[in-house]
Amino acid sequence: MKKTLKSKLSWSTILTVFIFGLIGIISIFFQTKSTFISLAKQNLSSESSLLIQGFDNILERGRDLSETIANEPVFVDYMVGDKQIADELTTFRLNFYNIGEIYSATYLVSSSGIVLASTDPSFVGQDYSSRDYFQKSIKGESATDISVGATSKEVEYYFSHPIKSPHGDIIGVAVAKMKPEIINKFIIASNEDRETIMLTDNYGIVIYSNDSQVVYKSLGNLDQETSQIITKNNRFSNIKIEPLDYNIPVLKLLNKENSGIFEIKDKKNNKDKIVSVSKIGKLPFFLLTERDSDQFIYPAIKISFFLSLIIGLSTLCTIFLILFLVNKFLMPLEFLKIGAQEISKGNFNYKLNLSTDDDLVGLGNTFNDMSLKLKNLYSNINKERKKSQRLVRDLNKFKLAVDNASDLIVITDPNDVVLYANPATAKITGYSIGEILGQKPSDLWYRLVDKKIINLISDVVGKKKKIYSGQIELNRRDGAKYVSSVFLAPILYKNKKLEFCVRIEKDITKSKEIDKAKTEFVSLASHQLRTPLTITSWYTEMLLDEKNQIGFNKTQEEYLKKIYSSNHRMIELVNALLNVSRLELGTFVIDPEIVFPNAILESVIDEFKPQIKKKQIKFKKEIYSSLPKKMMLDEKLFRIIVQNLLSNAIKYTPEKGTISIKVKKDKKNLLIIIKDSGYGIPIVQQSQIFTKLFRADNVKQTDVDGTGLGLYIVKSILDHTDGKIWFESEENKGSTFFVTLPIKGMKRQKGLKRLN
């Protein structure tokens, strides 16, 4: 059987109850037994002392009688030999003492041991000189003796007393022979079933007993001396004395104490017995009262039996109770086990329903809560796993991208030692990847760079932990110079400690050359295109100035004006194109100064007033007083922004429309809102309006002139000055443009060209 917790618990409890029960039963058994035995001993000794008193009384009467006879003057005289007293009278007199038929005979014995007178005539003339009682009494003692009748085979009791002459000489012995029935009756009367009562003589031979089998047997083995004495006395009339298996030293007891209680083992019958031994008065008799121990063990067994029964029953009850409790408490555990197995199989939906009303409900709830949490955890882990798989895929893609990038990408440790370099690094610098790894860029393609620049970079990235970006002239392995746009970013551990450095470099030598060529072209174009335009412009201007002196007609004057305005448009276009090329090169100057934005706005608005008036446009201006009075702005750039937006608004708003300009500020930005009720921008083209040379379809049709560069330039400027631009527009309803510029102003930018 599998040793489950349940069986372990049950068996251990049952075994404990059983063992303690057994120990209890055994100890109670022995306790009870010894209590009963000691009670029995007391009982026995008190009983036997009662018996002994009775015996003593009876036997004492015998002694008294013999003494009374011995002192009777008539008998003394008779014994002295006074022949005047007839034998008949003496015999009569002796009969007189035999009251109540207690005595079978009373008689007088001469000093030579011959019976002189007796109530039993057959005794007369008999020689009793060898008898114990005679021998003792002739010496002057009062004696008691027994002997077994030769014919009757019954024990007889003799009481004798010396008869003394008036002079004090012992002249004979008076004897009373008691009928054995008197004593035997007494024994039988006091007999109880369970007892064996034995009367023994001073040699330990049973004289009488309620158990006839033991009569005339000795308690122990007789020694030779005693046997001889008994044979000589002929006490037992040739009856063979057989020993009983009592090992009681009656004789020894006789010499010391009057009584004793013994527990003995009857080997023959295999019985334990309690034996009380008492001396009867001063007489040479002992009374043995004997009981079987079984009698006392029996109640002990009975009590123990009932006790065992009770303990057995309670053990049984305990077992049932324990099984019940174990089931009650362990069943939920069983459910828990099943639940745990289910969960270990991955079935997180397993619900435990413990229908108990105790603390285990809490356990069940905790279990269910746990399984729910496990389920969530498991699904989270699953999600995480998928995530990390995705991450690995992404990382692989990322690595592929980095490996194949045309820009140099290098990862260094905080000491600037290269940990990774992509293939482009080898291509650009001329060193092999093997030569680069584990080395410092400052020993390779940065080897000729000014120490000041190296220190600056390590200061920015290493100490300030900021991104460095700049253009540096570097040297390839073969010494060839090249210009690189360098971007160096610190990767911080927990936003504190520098862990890695990512370096991205782009070889811009070629693009630099292209830039230079572009710049030269711009200068050339600027000069070569603008010169003829200037000449045309100035001559036309002069002609128009002098029209009155010259005397043009209306048509001629009209033509001249058209030449002038077209030429002017051409100049604007060239200027715009120049600005665009400068913006694209990123080489335009941003030169912020403290200016008054309000004043600039007003002046730009003033520039457009004639056009506004001409188109009869309702113009509204809302400039909030909370505006900063002074700002760090490049006035030229700020003007270009406002000019372009306002000029667009006017261009693309039909006559009698409305235009409003609103200038506000929030915490960080200046906000300019220019709203018109113009043609608006078609939704499909709204995403393109900041691209170069874009012109919306709807305005191309309405003859409005435009370069398609204005918004592109505005957006480019704002991109370089931390500003923003966006708009809302609906076709035929109008457009609203929003522009923000940081309140703290524009940042200075060095460049080659100013925008015009």
Next chain:
Amino acid sequence: MEKEKKRILIIEDENALLEVLTDKFEEEGFSVLQARNGKEGLEIAINDKPDLILLDIIMPVMDGMTMLRELKKKQKGNRIPVIILTNLGAAEDVEQAIKEGAYDFLIKAEYKISDVVKKVEQILNKIA
């Protein structure tokens, strides 16, 4: 009796521009001296001491910047005000010109010719 005409030296390699400027300034009552490159201009400036010089930058033989530098070296005492009149608009050009002692820097295409005349008159009045 007319007051004495102010004398202007125009240094410009582009004939058409030189003519239109000459015409305009003479019309406005100036006496115009012409030079077609920096070297010529430098000689006339030193010899004739005009009241004001209009100087182009890109020219053959000697360009405007060099001429300006040379003029600065040779002039003592009062300096003749020089206005750079060019179609170059580079920031560095403007900065350099001002550094070399130019009085002003005008971009031709962005000015009306009448405005150029006004500028010249303003400067002359200021000096006087």
